[in-house]
Amino acid sequence: MELVLKGFGEVVKTVTFRVRRYDPEKKEMPKYMEYKVPVQRGMTVLDGVLYIKEHLDPSLAARYSCRMGICGSCAMIINGKERLACQTQILELNKDLIKVDPLGNYDTVKDLVPDLNKLFKNHESVKPYIVREEAEPYGEYIQLPEEREKYALFTECIMCGACLSACPTMATDDLYLGPQALAQAYRYIADSRDAGFNERLNLLDSKHGVWRCHFAGACSEVCPKGVDPALAIQLLRGVLSKNVFIKYKQNPAKLGPERASIKEVL
Amino acid sequence: MAIENKKGWISWFNPIKYGFDRWLFAMHRFTGIVIGLYLMAHVFETSNILRGPLTWNNVMVFLDWPFGIHFGPYILSALLLVVVFHALNGLRLTIVENGLMLVRPYRPEYPYKPKSLAGWNFALKIVLGILMIVISVFGIVYIFTGVIL
Structure with a gap:
């Protein structure tokens, strides 16, 4: 047939x-x-x-x-x-x-x-990777599923650059980091394994950093993956404004058992 | 000769294809500019008192009856709307821009409606919108009739 x-x-x-x-x-x-x-x-x-x-x-x-x-x-x-x-x-x-x-x-x-050079440069400048004190990890970082939920939304970014195009602040400010970079900064700061808050602070807490956002919500509106960068920026601002009164403390996750010992068990 | 495809300041006032919050942003910008210009004009207006009571009275009458039309209350009403909107929306922005009254991070689901603009944030918009209407009605009635409701 x-x-x-x-x-x-x-x-x-x-x-x-x-x-x-x-x-x-x-x-x-x-x-x-x-x-x-x-x-x-x-x-x-x-x-x-x-x-x-x-x-x-x-x-x-x-x-x-x-x-x-x-x-x-x-x-x-x-x-x-x-x-x-x-x-x-x-x-x-x-x-x-x-x-x-x-x-x-x-x-x-x-x-x-x-x-898209601007997008990638801004993304790179906020250190979009886990920053740790130890030079080389010897085992896995331990993280609970609830801790992952705190940032899981912002990992969906595909870096299409639509948010920077929709952002009304970006339309007049060349040096603004942009919703994508700020959302990624929050994604790593909220990560329980990360210890790089102070390293990123100078860049974020600046004239062209988080405080330039005016919560127009256009970035979240156009995001093809529903990442909601506006939410990330506001939560990041919450972290920074609390940091003025009470120093924000990151408790980097503990390292799991040494890989060598796991090998022995296997 | 690479022309940068910048949208420029004119795009602040073009919220047509985006959501409700983008409209609020455009209006907040616009009302902010209006209030800034008004404050300058206000300083200039009140400085006329230095030129003596007669000039002052003439200025007051002119502003109430510009070019022979009783237009003063309409200007004041428009100004009231502008100031009330800017104040109440500014109050909301102060709250949500410090990370308060927002949703917790969630899992995105098709059709990807951003939840940061909904929830408590949206409730705040409704409450402050109603408050804005109430204040405006009281104020405009007072401006036109001199009666405090």
């Missing part, structure tokens, strides 16, 4: 893509170009962009990798809101005109490709 998928491959309607084109090497101002794209059921905005690249204009540049919302390469401003292009259904947008922009508040490499 032949399996027939109803409506599969059928062109439902034609939408217009209005794409921002900009090539820094050509010394031209950014401009918008329109493309007519036939839409099938289940087609995402990324599929539409790739259709344009394959059939209409091969010079269009876009960054993508996994096409399933894991890699975080294809974040774009679609109809005025930051979304992952691979997870936005064209038919769900329910518009005949789809406006596609590269992420704001970044340099543009070409067309829809933003230069």
